[in-house]
Amino acid sequence: MMANDQELMMSIRAAIDDCTRGVDEATSLRYKVLRKAKGEEPMVKKISMTLVIALVILALAAVAVAATVLWKDAGEKVAELEGEYGYYDTWDTATKIELVRDLYEMEALKGNADAERLLKGEGMTDAEKDALCDRIMLDYIGEDRVDLICLETILSTLRDVEGGTPAWSVEDKYWYNQMLDKYGMLSSESQRFILPEEGEINQEEAVRIARTLLESVSDKDLDDGIMSPYFEENPAFGYRRIWTIWYDLRTDGEFRGNPLYVYLKPDGTVLSYHIPELYSLDLMGVLPDDEAIPEEQALEIGRKAIAEKLGVPEDEVSSLKAYYTEIEAGHSKAVDGVMGQHVWLVDYAEQNMFAAIKPDGTLMTVRNR
Structure with a gap:
């Protein structure tokens, strides 16, 4: 379980503790317990609605944490295979079957009849097993070319977020970077995602600042559902720690124009911004200098x-x-x-x-x- 998952569970348990705080010190409750022990009166157990709600939240959170662990653990399996054997379309049949088995056992392919038939392995030649592996994985990622079966497309399917990996949270992107590095797959050209440190704004604050600015300089509709946050050591700024909040413009899910984005310092100071209105001249917006006219x-x-x-x-x-x-x-x-x-x-x-x-x-x- 990742550290942020543990923190989530601890905060929920703390909320439940708050709901039940004072039970040990409640004199009236101790009195009722003593009377019940002496057989003097029946004691009816009551659970507050607040506690019921807290327990429901705890159960839902446990499911969410389990789902998070599933896609990250499954991603680790794929990265391990790709790091050792290269891209999927170069794998031998045994390695492809290993991938399908791992995803099936981790419930990513739960209920997939072809996967179940493959893993039984009855009455099939190696060539038939190889072709079936390809079909299972292509159906899973929703593509029609074997060369598109790779860590990123599998992860995008496991982590079903509109916009794919660019739309992941900065915490998930940081995990992805660390995983690539672990399996020797982080190249010198790869983006170097980082996490905010003490005194640096978090993703929520960065999005708020960027959205406020973009809404003040453009009339484009900003959809947080397809917003991409980045916190990285950005080569364009001499590898300084930089927030980038990026909005694609889309209609019915299709890209429809130049993006809007804002660069921020770790403390939230705006460095520059880009909007389609400035695109034809490739100019970047900045905040007016103190000496600039109004x-x-x-x-x-x-x-x-x-x-x-x-x-x-x-x-x-x-x-x-x-x-x-x-x-x-x-x-x-x-x-x-x-x-x-x-x-x-x-x-x-x-x-x-x-x-x-x-x-x-x-x-x-x-x-x-």
Whole structure:
């Protein structure tokens, strides 16, 4: 049982203890027990509704913990085989059968008639057993190519979370990293997931900060059901400890556009953010510097410049949005700036046009996207 599972069970038991606290000290209850012992009166056993609810919660939590142990233990089995023998499509028949047996005994393939027939092994050649193993595993992961049977697809099936492994909690991702390392499968290119330490924000706090920011700068619908949290030693930031909260945009489960994401320091400070509105210029949003002009002033400067460029009255230029951004490498010409420079970008989506303004209010350029 993992440490966080133990903590969960301990907190539930503590809740039950709270429900029954005071029983030992209850004078009236001791008196009733003595009278019952003397045969003076019947004693009716009563259980409070609070205790009943607590016991139900304990039972449900035990089931949840068991499910967690199942998928992690089963994942360990798959990782052990893949670490020793390579990818599934290179395995011999005996190793494939070992995988099916492990998953069956751990109830991942519980009730699977083909698995039961395979493990009986009666009246089948080795070639037939090999083909049946492939069919069992392909049906299990919902794919049609043997080369897709691997640790990640099996784990994604075991841990049935919408969005797959990217949507796992940071605790689960950290466990995954540790498991890969244990079996020699963690490459130098692999993401290095970590856990928050004392003084660093947790996943819930990181999501709250990121969501609040993204909702303030974009009108896109954010679905926490397909949100991906990462806490890692990020190579893009010199392997500093960085939170990334990532939202895909989807319709009916299908990817439908550029993602939204926020980078945070471990203490919750926003480093930068990305939204589709900035994607065409590959600009990253940042929070305004202390010396930068206010957003309202940037909007007015942008409105005037765009109206002049179009040759229309200023009041005809409406629905502007302002973003404070950092110019990325290779896109300095788009806004007449240099890499790393901060600018106000005033976007006029109706005419596919923007104005770039320096933090001090100096107009840099007005042009089409």
